[in-house]
Amino acid sequence: MYKDNKDYIPSFVTTDSVLHIYHIFYDFLLRKLEAEEFLPKLEALNDGLLKKSIEVYNQVKNPQLKKAALLNCAYFAAGQKLLNKPLPKRLPKEAAKLAATDFKNVNAVFGKNALSLPWPNVDFTQFTVRGHYTRSPELSNYFKTIMWYGQLGFFALNYESDNKDYFKNPRNEFIMMRALMISKLVSDSPEFLKSGNLFMSRFVFL
Numbered sequence: 001m002y003k004d005n006k007d008y009i010p011s012f013v014t015t016d017s018v019l020h021i022y023h024i025f026y027d028f029l030l031r032k033l034e035a036e037e038f039l040p041k042l043e044a045l046n047d048g049l050l051k052k053s054i055e056v057y058n059q060v061k062n063p064q065l066k067k068a069a070l071l072n073c074a075y076f077a078a079g080q081k082l083l084n085k086p087l088p089k090r091l092p093k094e095a096a097k098l099a100a101t102d103f104k105n106v107n108a109v110f111g112k113n114a115l116s117l118p119w120p121n122v123d124f125t126q127f128t129v130r131g132h133y134t135r136s137p138e139l140s141n142y143f144k145t146i147m148w149y150g151q152l153g154f155f156a157l158n159y160e161s162d163n164k165d166y167f168k169n170p171r172n173e174f175i176m177m178r179a180l181m182i183s184k185l186v187s188d189s190p191e192f193l194k195s196g197n198l199f200m201s202r203f204v205f206l
Helices: 015-059 063-082 093-107 137-151 164-168 175-187 190-205
Strands: none
Touching: 015 063, 015 137, 015 175, 015 190, 063 093, 063 137, 063 175, 093 137, 175 190
8 A cells, every 4th residue: 555655645544444354364363263273172172071971871870860971972972973073882872863863953944942953942043154164164063063062051940931841851851960960071181171271261262
């Protein structure tokens, strides 16, 4: 701009052009970080938590704990499938079946709170890949997996009502037990704890 302006005619630079350039730069930076930094960490963390959840499932004897551990196996197995990574051979068949259903639902076209979905209060239209995540299969997988763990949280009560039917859904029956199991897996592993904190701190900052 300055080299071409030999006639010393003032140049008018609008704020929208500056913001547009900033947006392009930020989008490029974010895309590089997600593909080269976040995705490998997410893959390693998900794979590790899935394998540890399988170990817990095989170790516990209490029926309620075993059911909660099974659902956690399915939870991380769905994430593994969304990342397009192979499932461990030791994964319980029932967990693999649940994960396959979740994977199918994520990739299907449903409206908000579709009745055929096993998860309540989830807008599955949010899983539609958009923005720079459409640029590569890896970024698309990353987007869906992040959305999976972001949208499907562990809620003790139905946040829209105190409907007791919420706990009739087997996915919610052991919800707090499952959350505590996962928290213990992370806290007991310095590697998981460090990786999770590093991932989340950078993710939240951006």
